[in-house]
Amino acid sequence: MPRFLKISLWIGMAFLYVPIFVLIIYSFNSSRRGSVWGGFSTHWYGELFRDEKILQAAWISLKIGVYSATGATVLGVLASVVLVRFGAFKGRRLFSSLVSAPLVMPEVITGISLLLLFISAEQFLGWPAQRGILTITIAHITFCTAFVIVVVQPRLADMDSSLEEASRDLGAGPATTFCLVTLPIIAPALMSAWLLAFILSFDDLVIASFTSGPGATTLPMLIFSKIKIAVSPDVNALATLIILTVGIALTLVMLGLRKGRKQ
Amino acid sequence: MTALLRKSRDRLGRGFVLLPPFLWMFLFFLVPFLFVLKISFSEAIIASPPFAPLFEYDPDEGVVRAVLRFFNYGYLIDDDLYLRAYLNSLKVAAVSTVICLLIGYPMALAIARSPKARQPLLLVLIMLPFWTSLLIRVYAWIGILRQDGVVNNILMGLGVIDEPLVLLQTVFATYVGIVYAYLPFMILPLYAVLEKQDTSLLEAARDLGARPIVTFMSVTLPLSTTGIIAGSMLVFIPVVGEFVIPALLSGNSTLMIGKVLWTEFFSNRDWPVASAVAIVMLVVLLIPIMIFQNQQSKERN
Numbered sequence: 001m002p003r004f005l006k007i008s009l010w011i012g013m014a015f016l017y018v019p020i021f022v023l024i025i026y027s028f029n030s031s032r033r034g035s036v037w038g039g040f041s042t043h044w045y046g047e048l049f050r051d052e053k054i055l056q057a058a059w060i061s062l063k064i065g066v067y068s069a070t071g072a073t074v075l076g077v078l079a080s081v082v083l084v085r086f087g088a089f090k091g092r093r094l095f096s097s098l099v100s101a102p103l104v105m106p107e108v109i110t111g112i113s114l115l116l117l118f119i120s121a122e123q124f125l126g127w128p129a130q131r132g133i134l135t136i137t138i139a140h141i142t143f144c145t146a147f148v149i150v151v152v153q154p155r156l157a158d159m160d161s162s163l164e165e166a167s168r169d170l171g172a173g174p175a176t177t178f179c180l181v182t183l184p185i186i187a188p189a190l191m192s193a194w195l196l197a198f199i200l201s202f203d204d205l206v207i208a209s210f211t212s213g214p215g216a217t218t219l220p221m222l223i224f225s226k227i228k229i230a231v232s233p234d235v236n237a238l239a240t241l242i243i244l245t246v247g248i249a250l251t252l253v254m255l256g257l258r259k260g261r262k263q
Numbered sequence: 264m265t266a267l268l269r270k271s272r273d274r275l276g277r278g279f280v281l282l283p284p285f286l287w288m289f290l291f292f293l294v295p296f297l298f299v300l301k302i303s304f305s306e307a308i309i310a311s312p313p314f315a316p317l318f319e320y321d322p323d324e325g326v327v328r329a330v331l332r333f334f335n336y337g338y339l340i341d342d343d344l345y346l347r348a349y350l351n352s353l354k355v356a357a358v359s360t361v362i363c364l365l366i367g368y369p370m371a372l373a374i375a376r377s378p379k380a381r382q383p384l385l386l387v388l389i390m391l392p393f394w395t396s397l398l399i400r401v402y403a404w405i406g407i408l409r410q411d412g413v414v415n416n417i418l419m420g421l422g423v424i425d426e427p428l429v430l431l432q433t434v435f436a437t438y439v440g441i442v443y444a445y446l447p448f449m450i451l452p453l454y455a456v457l458e459k460q461d462t463s464l465l466e467a468a469r470d471l472g473a474r475p476i477v478t479f480m481s482v483t484l485p486l487s488t489t490g491i492i493a494g495s496m497l498v499f500i501p502v503v504g505e506f507v508i509p510a511l512l513s514g515n516s517t518l519m520i521g522k523v524l525w526t527e528f529f530s531n532r533d534w535p536v537a538s539a540v541a542i543v544m545l546v547v548l549l550i551p552i553m554i555f556q557n558q559q560s561k562e563r564n
């Protein structure tokens with residue numbers, strides 16, 4: 001490989017990782033002024049766990065993340081089956097466009113359109129009576145499904161279909177075959193898709209801000225309101241915790257993927 | 264008979280698979296645009312929700328009247344703030360896409376040409392930042408670019424500069440943030456096509472005496488156009504409407520339409536104008552979105 005390529009790869013990697021490391025280092029800074037090093041301290045972590053507002057927002061975000069990831073994984077797997085196994089059918093193009101457009105749709109547009117839908121629905125149907133965890137979850141399922149498909153679809157397409165055929169030949173119905181043969185085979189992809197959907201939901205600021213109502217402040221909404229006003233060192237600590245949690249979860253999934261491949 | 268029964272049962276089964284995702288996306292992705300369109304013809308009032316109803320019942324004549332108000336769109340034309348914001352967003356998105364391509368292409372190529380065993384690890388390293396919070400990663404740049412941030416501290420410590428540079432709340436910071444956040448979106452589709460490329464073509468070109476740069480220009484690059492288009496659309500389209508990055512890093516230096524929409528909606532509480540802004544943005548992005556869709560459906564077939 002030409003040296004130029006190698007160098008640009010490592011410079012690019014550094015560009016991606018240096019900010020994250022800076023953040024982690026400064027989360028252990030005892031100084032209130034973010035950039036001046038005042039010595040090692042875990043003070044801000046303690047502060048974090050005493051902050052009722054942060055804990056509450058984290059709990060709300062966690063709940064929304066779990067609901068959204070689960071819903072998006074179910075819908076995304078069904079949509080992937082349609083795209084991979086159904087061949088040509090009338091409306092395939094519309095279907096394929098509909099499930100992949102949220103990938104690129106600017107968040108402000110998705111956000112405002114869902115809010116206006118919810119408000120109109122409330123005017124005419126009386127539902128949803130108020131916006132909050134439920135409406136944010138619906139919004140998150142909508143955009144996370146597209147990302148689930150990106151992860152699951154290639155896996156489904158690559159899968160050895162002779163196993164499914166064998167199962168059908170032995171008399172199992174399509175639903176049984178899917179649950180007992182297909183799902184276990186693509187399980188690692190399902191895990192990473194779920195995790196990706198969870199993280200996208202847990203991280204979303206824009207769509208949640210539009211579709212939320214009083215009493216449902218998610219963690220990104222709280223973080224955004226904090227860092228807009230001033231630097232707050234406790235956000236560094238919070239960020240480090242999020243990064244570490246995600247890192248560990250991802251490593252576990254990757255190990256799972258590897259094991260699955262070896263088997 | 265059993266074959267017919269099985270066929271009709273299969274069709275029913277297919278319906279159960281197809282309908283849930285289709286109905287969900289139809290109801291929560293497509294239908295909402297109609298409401299944005301509707302409210303963009305409304306008028307902002309002080310009420311909850313803060314817009315006038317489009318359909319009015321006239322008791323004297325016993326008819327329902329629809330009042331379409333076009334002045335929100337007129338407003339977008341009259342006040343050149345909006346036009347400037349649209350144009351600037353398109354410019355920022357285009358420039359960011361080119362920068363992402365210039366940085367991302369060599370990276371994707373380097374990964375694709377790495378030993379097969381190492382490629383998964385490198386890919387994970389590219390994806391890992393994307394899997395951590397975007398909000399937090401953008402926030403990290405504030406600490407780096409501030410007046411008393413990491414960059415200025417290092418440069419002053421080395422004696423390169425005497426006074427801290429103004430880096431944050433500049434156009435520069437905007438581009439750094441956008442390129443940083445969207446780089447993985449460029450690299451992954453590029454890697455996908457580069458990895459599939461038949462290396463025997465490269466060997467053939469080399470055997471015929473082509474210099475590496477010629478081989479690159481005449482073989483590698485043309486064969487990766489699908490990846491270039493996919494990656495570019497994945498960067499360009501969302502960046503046009505980007506809100507978080509300009510809100511945190513740009514200050515007043517960079518006018519972007521996503522931020523304008525946010526301000527109209529949350530600060531001015533003018534939902535009809537915000538809706539009109541969204542509709543125009545959607546129309547502007549229609550062609551890029553169609554290019555992206557075409558690419559996607561080609562790949563799927």
